[in-house]
Amino acid sequence: MxxxxxxxxxxxxxxxxxxxxxxxxxxxxxxxxxxxxxxxxxxxxxxxxxxxxxxxxxxxxxxxxxxxxxxxxxxxxxxxxxxxxxxxxxxxxxxxxxxxxxxxxxxxxxxxxxxxxxxxxxxxxxxxxxxxxxxxxxxxxxxxxxxxxxxxxxxxxxxxxxxxxxxxxxxxxxxxxxxxxxxxxxxxxxxIRMEELVLLNRELHTQRDLLEKSEDIHQKLTDIALRGGGVPGIAAALSILISRPVLIEDSQGAVIGRSDPDAGFPDDRTRTGMRDEGSANFKVFPVLLNESEVARIWTVTEAGPLTPLETRAVEHATVITSLELLRVRTAEEAQWRLQGEVLNDLLGGEPSALDTIHARAERLGHDLSIDHTMVGLSLSGVAQGDKDACLQQGLRRINAWASTLKPRPLCAIHHDRIVVLLPTSLESSTTDATMVERIRKMAASRRPHATATAVSRGPITGISMYPRAYRSTSGALNMLALAGRTDTSVTFDDLGLLGLLLQLDDSSQLLRYTERSLGPVRRHDESRGTELLKTLRTYFSAGQISMDTARLLQVHPNTVAQRLRRIQTLTQKDLSRPDHAMDLAAALSIGDIADTSPQPAQV
The missing domain is CATH 3.30.450.40 (GAF domain)
Incomplete structure (x- = not known):
């Protein structure tokens, strides 16, 4: 051992x-x-x-x-x-x-x-x-x-x-x-720090590549806008960049650019609902201008969500679309201002302004030496705060249509209405209801419950006729609004006797006529708090049937009979005589609109 x-x-x-x-x-x-x-x-x-x-x-x-x-x-x-x-x-x-x-x-x-x-x-x-x-x-x-x-x-x-x-x-x-x-x-x-650095370095490389590709995308979209491709060109270019269909609509839901007509995007009404509820098959990007939404870009996500680069491309497209809409809006506003100045001077009838009206209109592409039909349009069912925006949207659509026509119609906003002067050579006759109805639908706002009413008068054969034509057209629009007749198109021929009376050059004659016929009845209502004028208006709207009048007014038939007898005593008119009844009906309608009709210009 x-x-x-x-x-x-x-x-x-x-x-x-x-x-x-x-x-x-x-x-x-x-x-x-x-x-x-x-x-x-x-x-x-x-x-x-x-x-x-x-x-x-x-x-x-x-x-x-x-x-x-x-x-x-x-x-x-x-x-x-x-x-x-x-x-x-x-x-x-x-x-x-x-x-x-x-x-x-x-x-x-x-x-x-x-x-x-x-x-x-x-x-x-x-x-x-x-x-x-x-x-x-x-x-x-x-x-x-x-x-x-x-x-x-x-x-x-x-x-x-x-x-x-x-x-x-x-x-x-x-x-x-x-x-x-x-x-x-x-x-x-x-x-761990090294791993984080590796991940950070990889992320930085990814971000660098993304920025380089993003700049390339921005440049391509900008080139489209600079070459005058407009919003349709932006939609087509974006669709190629992201390999997906693209649709661009304005703030009212109207399509202003799309890459493929057969892409299967929802219709206008369905898209309006989907903007609030969202959809798994579509993604919507707002286009902002001065912090207000002026358009929306739709793209398809049915095949899968957008990649970061595709999302960046759409975001660039919203910026370019915003700039393009600003350019178009600026040009439109300049054109509208000049057209509005010509139309205001034409309808105002100021002699000093009329001396140069032909030359000014010609520089804008309009020929006032030919005959025209005047179409006046008013909007209903629109909040007062939204009316200017809705009028501009309607005018934009009408101007886009008018720019394709020769001779070119003159379109502008006058006071709170759209006025369109249609060269009569565009129409088969001066009462072409089809064209007027088309213009009315273009003027109508896309907002719920909003409607447009159109009144046309023509032909207008000389510069001096425009102020009178506008006064009568405006009076007719007032009359239709008071009578509850909106969302329709009428001509002066449709208005019969009232149409003829509205064409009187001096609206004071209308005031004297209605005062002479219905003045005693109006003063009776004002002094005693009665409803004789309301009863008379209901009586005519009910076809001069007393029982129907009582039902509409929710009073006893004897009450209607008593009021009608009082009206006949005050007016010295017999409602059973057709000529007397026609005088009172005309005076009633004219009285509703004469006070609101524009007064003739002092020439």
Missing amino acids: THRSPGAQGSLEIHRWLDSVRAITQTVVAAQPLTPVLDLIADTAAGLMGYEFCGVLLPDPSGQRLTIEGSSGLSREYIDQVNADHPVLLNQSAGPEAPSSKAFRTGAPVAIADIQAEPQFAPWGGVAREQGYRSMISVPLLESGQGVIGTLNCYRSGIHKFGQQEIALLAVLADHAAIALTTSRLRSAEA
Whole structure:
């Protein structure tokens, strides 16, 4: 048998320790995850010191307790039970303090030779018996500058008194373990930072590529606008860029550009509802101008959502569309202002303005030397605050249509109405109801419950006739509005006698006529609070049938008969005579509109 000297045995022990520490260091250098490093530390302590069980305890993220994060010989059940049901609490103010907590708090080793003889260990006695240990020591893991970062716990199955040399060796091992733990954490943090840097670098490259492609998209869309492609050209170019159908509509829902007529976009009414409810098959992008929505871009998402680059392309298209609409609107406003000035001077009849009216109109593409039909249009069912916008929308549609015609009609807004002067050579006759109805529908707002009413008069054969024609047209529109006849087109021939009377040059004659016929009745109503004029108006609208009149007024038939007798006495007219009844009916209708008709210009 070969005997080794004590010096040789010490040398071997030193080599064993160095090899063990080197193994820990190599594991850290190899950038192993934290849990294997902690397990190796526990295995090294158990192997070097001959312990049955070892564990490495670290503070949890809250810093309120220690949990077992690395082990040697400890069962998974024991680790889970301690961590969940019997955690080592830090900063505990009441109750017995665990050895590990005390070692972590004081920074000094805590050893228990016999846990059954220590009353303060009672809370952990059950799990100790299950695991099978009788003595233990907890050594703090100290890191320079950070203090205690954890504990190394070692357990023996029997009673054992931990000597000073043993504790000193454990302290050395704990110091190496603390260095290894800190280094591993730093490497892990560095690895995470490196991974974040790689991801950030990749994202920066992606963003750079996206910006380069985005600039290219913006340039292509801008080129379309500069070449005069307009909104339809923008829709076509965007469709090619994103490989999806595109539809562009104005704020009223009218289509102003689309890439494919057969793309299957919803109709105007359905799109209006979908803007509020949304759809899985379509995505809508607003086009803003001065923070107001002036248009919308629709695209199809049925085959899949838009990619970031496609989304960026549509966003660029909204900007280019906004600029294009601003350019068009600016040009339109300039054209409308000039057309409006010509029309206002023409309808006002000021002699000094009429001297140059032909030349000014000709510069705008209009020939006032030929005969025209005047079409007056008024809007109903539109809030007063929205009327200007709706009039401009209607005028925009009518002007777009008029720009395709020769001779070109003159269209403008005069006061709160749209006036269109149609060259009679465009029509098959001066009462072409089809063209007038077409203009009325173009003027109508697309808003719910909004309608347009049109009155046409022609032919107008000279400059001097325009002021009179407008006064009578405006009076007819007033009369239709008072009578509740909206959403219709009429000519002066349709108005019969009233149409002839409205063409009188001096509306004061109409006022005298209605005052002469109905003045006594009106004064009777005003002085006594009666409703004779209302009864008369209802009587004529009911076909001069007293029973129907009473039903409409919700009064007794005898009351109607009494009121009619009073009207006949005041007017000296017999309602049973057709000529007398016609005089009163005409006076009633003319009285409703004469006060609101524009007065003749002072020439």
